[in-house]
Amino acid sequence: MFGDFIAVNAINFEVKKGEIFGFLGANGAGKTTAIKMLIGISHPTSGNATIAGFDIYKNTEDIKKNIGYMSQKFALYDDLTVRENITFFGGIYGLSRKRIKEKSTTLIKELGLEDVSKNLVGSLPLGWKQKIAFSVALLHDPKIVFLDEPTGGVDPITRRQFWEMIYKAAHQGTTIFVTTHYMDEAEYCDRVSIMVNGKIEALNTPKKLKSQFNVESMNDVFLNLARG
């Protein structure tokens, strides 16, 4: 609660291990407030939550070690090279030098970036940056990774390569928490919740939500809910 304004009002949900969960809402619906509470940088006025088994009041440091985060707006340093970015974030996450070196080499190879590993990240196309950013968010093998509008504006082919990476991480047991207001991203999630004015108004698989509202796309589901 901020002053008299209730940003997030008594929300309840559970996300399974290895699930791709979409957290949707219009601008100002309360998404950011909810996420700040989930990652332990803001406290709820009331209620409780655990992230990867850790309590959001007591174990905030454990939470930070066990989550990854990637946003469309900020993810990597443009004036560091690909390898420097990996080393930097590896250091932040407390990985040993040896581990960072191993991880950098595998990551650069897997993404096919051998030729550009010494190039500044700022000089790379957006789609590449997003793929590197996602890999960096997974460097410390987090149990949950939070993705904020991860593929907005990216070309359709790269975007699909990106979703393949997300599916792969989920398949290997990482829980994926996607916040977005791009409804085509919502279509890829196992389940989605839709927040309207601080409350979760819908929570189900995209398929079931579409049939519930008798529409063809998540965009139409959203329009139905947000307009009341």
Next chain:
Amino acid sequence: MGLKVNNISKSFKKVNALEQVTFHIKPGELFGLIGPDGAGKTTLFRILTTLLIADKGSATVAGYDVLKDYKSIRNNVGYMPGKFSLYQDLTIEENLTFFATIFGTTIEENYNLIEDIYVQIEPFKNRRAGKLSGGMKQKLALCCALIHKPKVLFLDEPTTGVDPVSRKEFWDMLKRLQTKGITMLVSTPYMDEAALCDRIALIQEGKILEIDTPKSIVKHYPKPIYNVTANNTYKVITSLNMYPFNHSVYPFGEHVHYTDKRDSFNIKELHNYLEQNGLKNITIQKTKATIEDTFMELAR
């Protein structure tokens, strides 16, 4: 009138931002430029609004040449850039008055053009632009771009970062403006917005891939597409990627879109293959190509 672009090329250092771009827009048409970030959309907008000079080629906007008649173009076009570029320290009303004044007009003179948009933000007219929500900023920017009654309106990614409700409202506004005879060029990275335009050009890496109506453009897709689903999407993708006859495999929301190299594709055979890969609840159904499928096939 309308807009003509002939063989426009532009490069920055080593990057070819635009390569021989050609298209014509009819008067009163709502034309969409559809492509991802870095495709060259903004460079093209800047050339057509006379803020940048092309290396090669020519263009006319509302009958005026972008080089010789640049002053006339500036008086006859409205430009809503992708990045919010109004004065954050001025109020809604002050911004609008400012833009009316520099074009030698008044809010009252062309009020009928902006009325149905402006009434939505008028209750907040004394609020500074920097304090507005995304949807409200966008409406104000549109009003400012319209206040001098332009013949051609340029909208560069007007809906980026805006939620679906505001996006829908914005497109409804554009449709209403179209009835007032304004020619519009709008760019967007969202394929679903393409369907709302009269005609669209698909653009990637500075090149036009195809131009047509949204309904017809999907007819350029050369192959039948199949929706594939099973109990594990990741395994569907990896299995299909290893299937020797695949032409393309793209995740598409809850489905995977699959096309086959062969002319004689056998659903049963693929079904068996997926089953052998340990998948269950397999469905394979023919589906229609979308604008996004078409874009990807052309961009390959």
